[in-house]
Amino acid sequence: MTTAPADVAPAGIGATARITAVPDGLGGTRLPVLESDGPLALRRTRGTGAYARVTVVGAMSAPLGGDRLAVEAGVRDGAALAVDSAAATVALPGRGGRHARYDVRLTAGADARLRWLPEPLISARGSDLRMITRVELAASARLVLREEQILGRYGEEPGTLTTRLTVHRAGRPLLDQELSYGPGAPGGWDGGAVLGGHRATGQLLVVNPDFELNPPETTLLGDNAVLAPLAGPAVLVTAVAADALQLRRVLDRALRTFG
Amino acid sequence: MDTSTPDPAAPGAARTALLVLADGRFPAGGHAHSGGAEAAVKAGRIRDATDLAAFCRGRLHTTGLTSAALAAAAAAGVDALALDEAADARTPSPALRATARKLGRQLMRAARATWPCDALDALAAARPRGAHQPVVLGVTARAAGLGPEDAAHCVAYETVGGPATAVVRLLGLDPFEATAVLARLAPELDQVARRAAGAAHRALAEGTGTLPAASAPLLDITAEAHAAWPVRLFAS
Numbered sequence: 001m002t003t004a005p006a007d008v009a010p011a012g013i014g015a016t017a018r019i020t021a022v023p024d025g026l027g028g029t030r031l032p033v034l035e036s037d038g039p040l041a042l043r044r045t046r047g048t049g050a051y052a053r054v055t056v057v058g059a060m061s062a063p064l065g066g067d068r069l070a071v072e073a074g075v076r077d078g079a080a081l082a083v084d085s086a087a088a089t090v091a092l093p094g095r096g097g098r099h100a101r102y103d104v105r106l107t108a109g110a111d112a113r114l115r116w117l118p119e120p121l122i123s124a125r126g127s128d129l130r131m132i133t134r135v136e137l138a139a140s141a142r143l144v145l146r147e148e149q150i151l152g153r154y155g156e157e158p159g160t161l162t163t164r165l166t167v168h169r170a171g172r173p174l175l176d177q178e179l180s181y182g183p184g185a186p187g188g189w190d191g192g193a194v195l196g197g198h199r200a201t202g203q204l205l206v207v208n209p210d211f212e213l214n215p216p217e218t219t220l221l222g223d224n225a226v227l228a229p230l231a232g233p234a235v236l237v238t239a240v241a242a243d244a245l246q247l248r249r250v251l252d253r254a255l256r257t258f259g
Numbered sequence: 260m261d262t263s264t265p266d267p268a269a270p271g272a273a274r275t276a277l278l279v280l281a282d283g284r285f286p287a288g289g290h291a292h293s294g295g296a297e298a299a300v301k302a303g304r305i306r307d308a309t310d311l312a313a314f315c316r317g318r319l320h321t322t323g324l325t326s327a328a329l330a331a332a333a334a335a336g337v338d339a340l341a342l343d344e345a346a347d348a349r350t351p352s353p354a355l356r357a358t359a360r361k362l363g364r365q366l367m368r369a370a371r372a373t374w375p376c377d378a379l380d381a382l383a384a385a386r387p388r389g390a391h392q393p394v395v396l397g398v399t400a401r402a403a404g405l406g407p408e409d410a411a412h413c414v415a416y417e418t419v420g421g422p423a424t425a426v427v428r429l430l431g432l433d434p435f436e437a438t439a440v441l442a443r444l445a446p447e448l449d450q451v452a453r454r455a456a457g458a459a460h461r462a463l464a465e466g467t468g469t470l471p472a473a474s475a476p477l478l479d480i481t482a483e484a485h486a487a488w489p490v491r492l493f494a495s
Contacts, residue, residue: 164472173348176472180320186473187447188317192304193295194475201476218353218483223302226483231347231356238351238479 012066012094013038019073021052021081021112028052029079040069047082056085056118063102065094065128070103073116075141077109085118088150088244091159093126099160104133108141115259120148120202120244127159128184132166139170140209143234144259146251148202150244151181151195158199160184167234169207174232177203198224198240200247206258207234216258225250227258276403279373280396281413283424288365289417292358293425293493294318298481300429308436311426315419315444321475323418324451325349326393328470330414331407331452331459333397337467339382339390345467346391352479354486356391358495364389370399378402411455415448416441425493 015038024030029052036042039058047053056071063069075081091100108114123129137143147165151158160182167175179201181189189195211233219227225239237254241247279285296314299305305314329342329349350356367389371379378398382390389395393414400410423437454471461469482495 166468166472167348173345173468175351176345176348176468177351177474178472179474179476186316186320186324188313188315188320191313191317192299192302192310193314193317193478194321196299196302196304196477220484220487223484224480226352226480228351228353228479228483230351236351238476240476240480 012064012068012098012100014068015040016070016072017042017056019054019071019081019083020076021074021079022076023078029081038069040071050080051082051113051115052080053082053084056083058086063089063100063129064092065100066096066098067094067100069101070105072105073107073114075108075112075114077138078111080113082115083117088119088122090122090124090153091127091129091161092124093128093159097128099128099130102129102131104131106133106135108135108137108143110138111140112138113142114144116143116145118146120150121161121163122150122153123159123161123182124153125157125159127161129159129161131161131163133164135167137167137169137174137207141207142209143167143205143207144255145205146202146255148200148244148247148251149179149181151199158182165203167205167207169232172232174207174234175205175230175236195240198242200241200244202239202247202251204237204251204254205234207232208258209233211235221250221253227254273404273409277405277409277413280400280403280405281416283420285369287369288362289421290424291493292362292421292495293429294418294421294495295478295481295485296422296425297429297491297493298485299477300426302481304477305426305430308432308440311423311432311437312440312443315422315440316447317475318422318478319415319419319444319447319451321473322478323415324455324471324473326418327411327414327451327455328458328462329391330393330397330400331411331455332462332467332470333394334400334405334410335407335459335463336401337459337462339378339394339398340385341467342394342397343386343390345470346394349472349474350391351474352482354482354495355479358482359391359393360389362389362392363395366392366395366399370395370402374399374402376402407459408452408456411452411459412448415451415455419444419448429492
């Protein structure tokens with residue numbers, strides 16, 4: 001963790017949900033740890049193939065200002081885990097104007113596969129959320145990860161949202177990105193260099209050791225999205241869009257090809 | 260230490276070195292790059308001085324801060340190869356990685372001729388096709404007797420100076436107006452340079468993972484499209 005929490009609101013909720021995925025010895029995956037906590041309720045849902053699937057439900061009304069939520073998922077060597085969510089996560093204002101924090105910590109071991117495909121994060125007016133996602137991958141692990149940020153509910157001004165996505169592969173940095181939007185962000189976030197008036201932005205990251213030999217080529221996905229290889233065996237789709245629907249359409253196109 | 264190298268502890272001792280390094284006429288090839296402004300002009304996102312100011316401000320607080328911190332860390336003595344790797348992770352666009360390495364290679368040539376030293380030679384040998392430009396700039400600043408905040412200032416200023424100069428050529432914007440945009444950003448440039456220098460000191464103790472990673476989606480997206488244009492005025 002790179003930043004210490006500024007403070008903890010007495011009124012805020014602290015909750016950490018945990019998932020551990022291990023091979024079941026029959027070609028599938030079992031979940032010896034599946035711990036819900038507070039507003040983060042985890043349900044095992046029907047997976048496909050070797051994947052165990054977990055759906056995060058009930059996070060709809062969180063995080064509020066002052067909350068400190070975390071999800072930890074560990075995919076052990078050879079296991080396969082898919083995580084999604086039942087609904088969008090809406091960051092809402094809390095009492096006393098404190099910021100909320102949402103930490104996602106993901107690890108995937110040798111030959112492990114992780115699909116992390118939550119619904120969008122919506123930054124409601126007056127909210128202030130810092131979301132930090134840290135991913136540690138073994139060299140042979142595979143990852144598909146989607147992040148979508150929607151600035152404001154329909155027709156609403158956004159809150160303040162800062163998200164950092166840090167991915168290490170075999171202990172080395174592969175991707176490190178921080179995005180900051182809304183009234184509490186540094187100036188220029190809505191200008192022509194950053195968002196240019198768009199209210200939805202997102203990324204799809206695919207890490208696959210096979211890309212070491214066959215790196216995908218840069219592909220423009222319309223005027224406002226691009227799929228590009230990173231410096232390691234991974235591709236990143238970066239997109240901005242007018243709204244959540246258009247954003248998902250672009251990211252889904254790439255997901256069908258590489259997911 | 261060579262007796263011609265100024266003592267960085269003496270206030271203002273290296274001020275002239277800073278002017279030489281930050282000068283647009285320093286032969287490091289930066290003038291051929293618009294910092295994403297050419298693509299933004301074509302897309303209609305920069306039409307006047309107001310748009311230019313918003314563009315520059317956004318670039319300054321995102322890629323500007325990230326690059327300034329990399330340069331400051333290199334000037335503070337953080338391992339240049341670790342910083343080069345950190346720069347790769349902070350540059351998801353292959354076109355921008357190529358640009359950063361090309362500019363790094365050009366700066367390296369000028370820097371080795373200007374302030375020859377072992378650190379520059381070692382980095383040039385380890386990255387013959389070029390290290391990321393801010394990393395080279397930080398090592399150069401150190402060689403010139405400059406400190407982390409000086410290096411951060413150079414990079415932060417370049418982050419906004421490039422687009423402002425380019426827009427004068429691309430839009431025929433009044434050069435006085437473009438310069439006024441830069442002057443009005445001065446307090447924010449100082450603030451970014453200070454933040455970058457603070458982050459560099461932290462990186463010395465805690466590693467490159469603590470450095471800022473602020474990024475700008477539109478710059479990353481449009482850089483790839485721009486690199487594919489058959490005809491363009493600027494290289495990036």
